[in-house]
Amino acid sequence: MSIKNDMVVQFNYTLRDEQGEVLETNEGSDPIVYLHGHNNMMPGVEDAIAGKSFGEKFTVTLAPETTYGVRDEAAIQRVSVKHLQGEKVWKAGMHALLNTEQGQRQVTVIKVGKFMATVDVNHPLAGRELSFDLEVIAARDATDEELAHGHAHGKGGHHH
Structure with a gap:
């Protein structure tokens, strides 16, 4: 069949x-x-x-x-660190889950400050x-x- x-x-x-x-x-x-x-x-x-x-x-x-999907180089966002899910301490290169209006998304952490993080919302692949x-x-x-x-x-x- x-x-x-x-x-x-x-x-x-x-x-x-x-x-x-x-x-x-x-x-x-x-x-x-x-x-x-x-x-x-x-x-x-x-x-x-x-x-x-x-x-x-x-x-x-x-x-x-x-x-x-194709990488969107403009898909970089700043988000509050408290919205990142998966770890307690974040470092550049780590993957996190982030709740969005379209549901949960996997993001890659680019840079982390005390309160804000810069993330790449493109899928890692x-x-x-x-x-x-x-x-x-x-x-x-x-x-x-x-x-x-x-x-x-x-x-x-x-x-x-």
């Missing part, structure tokens, strides 16, 4: 940088689960999985526009060409409820 829109897909991945170094993997963990064709997955990965069959393993190298080793573990047709809600339910999916 080929992967198409309105299917719940489970896959494993290993994310590599331009030099082939592993940045992330879910190896040894539960597979990633998403509803295909409903903007629940980064576009490059979803496009790469489309048309594949379960059990298929492959590698795809993706441009920043289809993964974590923005602007990079990345390779994904992908393995489609399983796929099934989505239920009517999953289609109505726009996301996968159950283990690895959304729980109501």
Whole structure:
């Protein structure tokens, strides 16, 4: 069965940088689960999985526009240190979580003062060409409820 829109897909991945170094993997963990064709997955990965069959393993190298986005050099902000989440003491180069109107964002601390910090709100992997080793573990047709809600339910999916 080929992967198409309105299917719940489970896959494993290993994310590599331009030099082939592993940045992330879910190896040894539960597979990633998403509803295909409903903007629940980064576009490059979803496009790469489309048309594949379960059990298929492959590698795809993706441009920043289809993964974590192009770097925006103007995406530097000053925020109150008290809004940074994840550590008690902050230093340049550390990653923090910051609540925004669009939800939580991961930011990179550039400079820290006593009360204010300068942060880069670009995703840490923005602007990079990345390779994904992908393995489609399983796929099934989505239920009517999953289609109505726009996301996968159950283990690895959304729980109501």
